[in-house]
Amino acid sequence: MNAMTTPPVPASPPSPYSSASFKSNVESHTLSVLVDNEPGVLARVVGLFSGRGYNIESLTVAEVAHAEHLSRITIVTKGAPETIDQIQHQLERLVPVHKVTDLTLADKFIERELAMIKVSGTGEHRSEALRLSEAFRARVIDATITSFVFELTGKPAKIDDFVELMRPIGLVEVSRTGVAAISRGPERM
Amino acid sequence: MPKQMTGAEMVVEALKDQGVDTIFGYPGGAVLPIYDAIFQQNHVRHVLVRHEQGAGHSAEGYARSSGKVGVLLVTSGPGATNAVTALADALMDSIPLVCISGQVPTHLIGSDAFQECDTTGITRSCTKHNYLVRSIADLPRILHEAFYVARSGRPGPVLIDIPKDIQFASGTYTGPENVQHKTYHPQVKGDARAIAQAVEMMAKARKPILYTGGGVINSGPEASKLLRDLVAATGFPITSTLMGLGSYPASGKNWLGMLGMHGTYEANNAMHDCDLMVCIGARFDDRITGRLDAFSPGSKKIHIDIDPSSINKNVKVDLAIIGDCTHVLGDMLSLWRADSAEKPKLDAWWKQIDVWRAKKSLGFRQSAATIKPQYAVQRLYELTKNRDTYITTEVGQHQMWAAQHYHFEEPNRWMTSGGLGTMGYGLPAAIGVQMAHPKALVIDIAGEASIQMCMQEMSTALQYRLPVKIFILNNEYMGMVRQWQELLHGARYSESYSEALPDFVKLAEAYGGHGIRCSDPAKLDDAIMEMINSPKAVIFDCLVDKLENCFPMIPSGKAHNEMLLGDTGEDIGSVIDAKGKMLV
Numbered sequence: 001m002n003a004m005t006t007p008p009v010p011a012s013p014p015s016p017y018s019s020a021s022f023k024s025n026v027e028s029h030t031l032s033v034l035v036d037n038e039p040g041v042l043a044r045v046v047g048l049f050s051g052r053g054y055n056i057e058s059l060t061v062a063e064v065a066h067a068e069h070l071s072r073i074t075i076v077t078k079g080a081p082e083t084i085d086q087i088q089h090q091l092e093r094l095v096p097v098h099k100v101t102d103l104t105l106a107d108k109f110i111e112r113e114l115a116m117i118k119v120s121g122t123g124e125h126r127s128e129a130l131r132l133s134e135a136f137r138a139r140v141i142d143a144t145i146t147s148f149v150f151e152l153t154g155k156p157a158k159i160d161d162f163v164e165l166m167r168p169i170g171l172v173e174v175s176r177t178g179v180a181a182i183s184r185g186p187e188r189m
Numbered sequence: 190m191p192k193q194m195t196g197a198e199m200v201v202e203a204l205k206d207q208g209v210d211t212i213f214g215y216p217g218g219a220v221l222p223i224y225d226a227i228f229q230q231n232h233v234r235h236v237l238v239r240h241e242q243g244a245g246h247s248a249e250g251y252a253r254s255s256g257k258v259g260v261l262l263v264t265s266g267p268g269a270t271n272a273v274t275a276l277a278d279a280l281m282d283s284i285p286l287v288c289i290s291g292q293v294p295t296h297l298i299g300s301d302a303f304q305e306c307d308t309t310g311i312t313r314s315c316t317k318h319n320y321l322v323r324s325i326a327d328l329p330r331i332l333h334e335a336f337y338v339a340r341s342g343r344p345g346p347v348l349i350d351i352p353k354d355i356q357f358a359s360g361t362y363t364g365p366e367n368v369q370h371k372t373y374h375p376q377v378k379g380d381a382r383a384i385a386q387a388v389e390m391m392a393k394a395r396k397p398i399l400y401t402g403g404g405v406i407n408s409g410p411e412a413s414k415l416l417r418d419l420v421a422a423t424g425f426p427i428t429s430t431l432m433g434l435g436s437y438p439a440s441g442k443n444w445l446g447m448l449g450m451h452g453t454y455e456a457n458n459a460m461h462d463c464d465l466m467v468c469i470g471a472r473f474d475d476r477i478t479g480r481l482d483a484f485s486p487g488s489k490k491i492h493i494d495i496d497p498s499s500i501n502k503n504v505k506v507d508l509a510i511i512g513d514c515t516h517v518l519g520d521m522l523s524l525w526r527a528d529s530a531e532k533p534k535l536d537a538w539w540k541q542i543d544v545w546r547a548k549k550s551l552g553f554r555q556s557a558a559t560i561k562p563q564y565a566v567q568r569l570y571e572l573t574k575n576r577d578t579y580i581t582t583e584v585g586q587h588q589m590w591a592a593q594h595y596h597f598e599e600p601n602r603w604m605t606s607g608g609l610g611t612m613g614y615g616l617p618a619a620i621g622v623q624m625a626h627p628k629a630l631v632i633d634i635a636g637e638a639s640i641q642m643c644m645q646e647m648s649t650a651l652q653y654r655l656p657v658k659i660f661i662l663n664n665e666y667m668g669m670v671r672q673w674q675e676l677l678h679g680a681r682y683s684e685s686y687s688e689a690l691p692d693f694v695k696l697a698e699a700y701g702g703h704g705i706r707c708s709d710p711a712k713l714d715d716a717i718m719e720m721i722n723s724p725k726a727v728i729f730d731c732l733v734d735k736l737e738n739c740f741p742m743i744p745s746g747k748a749h750n751e752m753l754l755g756d757t758g759e760d761i762g763s764v765i766d767a768k769g770k771m772l773v
Contacts, residue, residue: 036372039321040309051314082501089498095318095338095373 028057029084029104030076030111030181032189036096037063037071044094045073054079054087058113058156060178070098074111074181101189103181111181115159120147121170129169136162147172191363196325197222197356200289203332205232206364209260211251211624212236213244217264218304219291222356236624236653239645241268243617245275246643249284250621253604254579256409258285258339259621265291266304269350270311274611276346277315281608282432283407285344287335288316294354295323308350317345322352325360333368342375343496344407375495379512379520387467387491387508388524392531394465394489396538397425400448400477403432403607404470404494406600408514412436413600415518416469422525424535426542428456430471431592432607439596445542446551449477450743451589454550454752455542457741460485461749462541468492470514473503474608475772483748493517550741550754551593560710562587562662562733566594566634569660572717574598577629579622581605583615583639586668586739587661591634613642616659620646623655630658630721637663637730638687647700650726658720658727661693664735672738677770697728708732745772 035041042061049056058076063069077087084102091100103109117138119129126148133140133150136158142149152162156179163174183189194202200223204212213236216224227235238244241263248259259279263272269290279286293302309321318338320331328351335347391397399420405412413436420427420443427437428448437444446453448460457479460466466488471477473492478484481503490506492499493514500509510517553563566587580595581604582588588605597603604622606614615633623631633640640661650657662668670685694704703725707716713731720727740755746769753764 039323040313040319043310044313047314082505086498086502089500093496093498098372 026078026080027084027104028076028078029102030074030109030179031088031091032101032103032181033073033075033091034098034100034189035071035073035094036098037069038096041071041096042073044096045075045091048090048094049075049077049087052090054083058178060180074179076179099189101183103183106183108184109181110184111155111179112153113156113159113177113179114151114153115163115174115176116141117150117152117163117166117174118147118172119150119166119170120172122146125169129166132162132165132169138162191361193359194362195222195226195356196322196328196351196358196360197226199328199360199362200332200351200356201226201230201233202362203329203365204260205230207258207333207336209233209258212260212262213238213247213251213621214262215239215241215244215264215268217268217291219265219293219353220262220268220289220356222353223262223289223291223351235262236620236649238617238620239648240643241271242274242613243620243643243646243649245272245286245288246278246611246614246617247621247624247646247649248286248288249275249279249282249614250581250604250618251625252284252286252621253406253618254601254622255625256601257625258287258336260287260289262289263291264304265293265308266306268304269308270306273312273315274609276312276348278606278609278611278614279346280315280317282606283344283403284346285339286346287339288346288348290348290350291356292321292350292352295352296354298352308348312348315346316348319348319350321350322355325355325358328355328360329363330368333365334370336365337368337370338373341373343404376511377495377513377516379493379510379517381520383508383510384517384520385524387510388521388528390465390489390491390508391423391425391467391525392528392533394533395535396462396464396541397423397467397533397535398445398459398463398465399425399427399467399469400429400460400471401427401433401436401469402430402471405433405436405514406470408470410600412470412514412518415515415522417441419518419522419525422522423532425467426459426539428452428460430474430477430607431605433471434592434603435597435600438598440598445546447592449474450479451593451739451741452743453593454548454741454754455545457743457749457752458545459542463488466490468494468506469518470494472499475503478504479743480746480748485749548754550752553755555710556734557710559734560708560713560731562590562664562737563594564710565660565662565713565731565733566590568713569632569634569717570595572714573630573632573721576721577626578602579604579619579626579629579631581615581618581622581631581633583633583635583642584610584612585636585639585670586664586672586737587634587636587639589669589739590662595634612639616640616643616657617646617649619657619659620650620653620655623650623657624653631656632658632660635659635661636668637661637665637690637693638667641691644696647697647702647726647728651701656724656726658723658729660720660729661731662733663690663693663730664733664737665690666735668737669739675738676744676765693728693730697726700726702726702728704728704730706730706732745769
């Protein structure tokens with residue numbers, strides 16, 4: 001075929017509907033979900049994420065209002081903005097869900113995580129661990145001749161940093177709560 | 190006045206208070222107290238099925254043809270797991286069901302007791318909501334809540350798992366009037382500004398189309414009436430999904446036929462070329478959109494849906510209206526009528542549509558020697574259209590031919606498994622329809638493969654003297670599987686031949702019904718009349734052309750304007766590319 005006579009292929013119109021675009025610009029979002037504290041509610045939320053192929057980076061749950069049987073679930077998830085939007089709507093569709101707030105969209109919010117970090121060692125390693133823990137404002141909540149358990153609260157990244165520093169010094173194990181989050185200012189979610 | 194009674198009695202009392210007159214079920218150890226309570230009353234009629242899947246589909250057929258909530262009652266363990274397919278089917282098609290399942294007594298839960306399974310765990314993702322009742326005090330509230338959740342918002346199946354000790358326990362029954370749901374209050378009224386904006390967009394459109402779905406039917410007969418008024422007022426062309434057939438009459442002059450994978454040429458091309466798409470109670474399913482990045486590229490899109498999670502799920506829309514179709518269509522219509530601005534002239538658009546219509550994409554060539562399946566459905570339609578007829582189907586080629594060639598004038602007349610695509614749906618659904626409409630003519634258009642999946646329900650039909658008609662388009666193949674193997678797998682018909690078929694005429698007789706066989710086009714009308722006039726349940730074995738394919742078709746991975754028509758003589762084995770083959 002003669003390339004000169006081939007009519008130009010019209011460029012396909014820019015389409016917002018391509019599923020390919022859904023995979024672009026993955027963002028991390030923190031969602032607060034207020035639910036009835038009834039049996040199976042956590043399974044419903046977790047099942048929704050696994051069943052529809054969404055990610056869970058972190059999940060915390062605890063009752064926040066005993067008299068009203070309300071629990072608050074904080075979920076950190078990753079996805080394109082369209083996916084996050086869809087996750088929010090799917091969560092709202094669950095019957096025992098009262099409210100879903102995308103704190104990342106609310107912009108002003110605080111997130112904190114608590115970690116307990118066990119480090120063992122003697123001599124220079126032991127004193128280095130203690131010095132670093134002071135720099136990070138970690139508290140010693142258990143100690144033996146050869147070990148410490150530190151308690152550290154902060155943003156997940158701060159905990160990551162501290163854990164990495166402990167690794168060469170004698171990190172044994174870590175237990176983390178996952179992220180709890182709340183918006184700034186006087187309003188409720 | 191609160192009344193003292195057992196849990197089992199509460200179940201029956203709640204059914205009565207919820208206006209339930211018919212339930213479908215199968216007894217077993219863990220539901221015996223409820224069956225005992227059913228035995229001692231006359232308000233609720235129980236239909237004994239032959240398999241719990243049949244109970245579920247019967248309840249679906251009952252619900253879809255009557256607009257009421259369908260109810261099934263099953264025992265623990267296998268009773269509940271057998272019902273799972275029907276629950277998943279109802280979830281996909283948004284059909285309101287309440288499934289009551291028995292459970293082993295509370296103190297045995299978790300001990301791997303006989304006929305124990307984690308019913309709420311298993312059904313969590315295939316119900317809209319489910320409950321395990323842990324205390325008799327909660328039972329009345331849960332029973333009424335379940336009905337409320339099943340029918341409100343986007344309808345769906347709700348399961349209540351009741352341990353046997355709770356059925357025996359005594360407590361105080363309260364009626365539905367005091368049950369107010371804590372969290373679930375779906376929005377039914379559409380946002381007025383959004384509706385005004387929609388009407389403005391509609392007034393400016395030059396190539397508009399209404400794309401409607403099962404949501405219109407779920408919203409009730411009033412929504413279908415308003416839809417017809419809207420079409421009359423606007424002059425817009427209208428197409429519908431498989432689920433929405435009947436909400437606008439097929440004889441209406443603005444009707445383009447069904448859209449989607451096996452939709453008409455005019456409907457799909459109009460969807461592709463339109464400048465404004467108004468989606469009403471449909472969900473941009475993959476059978477509808479075809480290739481997403483080539484789906485109606487030049488149009489603005491308005492989406493009316495009661496489920497906010499349907500918005501922007503598959504296709505990004507320009508304007509979303511959350512609400513119930515009846516409310517939104519009513520508001521839309523009055524705004525449209527009140528708006529004095531000049532209404533769009535659609536002559537050019539209709540001219541284009543007429544060009545597409547002229548293709549006659551549903552055409553087929555009937556032969557004198559064999560019955561074409563399309564011809565069989567066409568004759569069935571002609572001979573039943575003036576009767577009080579309800580159609581159910583199984584799943585496959587026959588289902589698509591029924592959708593294409595049986596023309597629906599009213600909502601709630603067409604029961605088919607759309608989302609889940611459940612073979613075996615049609616016969617039990619027909620039984621449910623016949624229970625709701627004892628005097629009507631109820632026909633299950635079936636395939637010889639699908640019908641065998643819930644064949645046992647023939648026994649149910651006979652027990653309750655339900656004169657359902659099973660009209661089998663018998664091509665001795667799982668026809669749609671065979672068609673896809675021709676399209677995608679070099680016509681290697683792996684396991685899709687229906688070997689060792691029963692003699693359906695003798696089978697009908699063995700059940701106590703009436704059997705008819707026909708293979709001669711010239712005798713088809715008489716045979717169909719024999720079926721219609723029989724007072725019994727009938728199995729009609731209609732032997733049709735074995736290798737007929739279902740056209741038109743949008744091959745997977747293709748756009749609306751890349752349809753395959755039946756008579757192009759194209760080598761259909763080479764149409765779908767590697768990427769398309771990955772799709773279903």
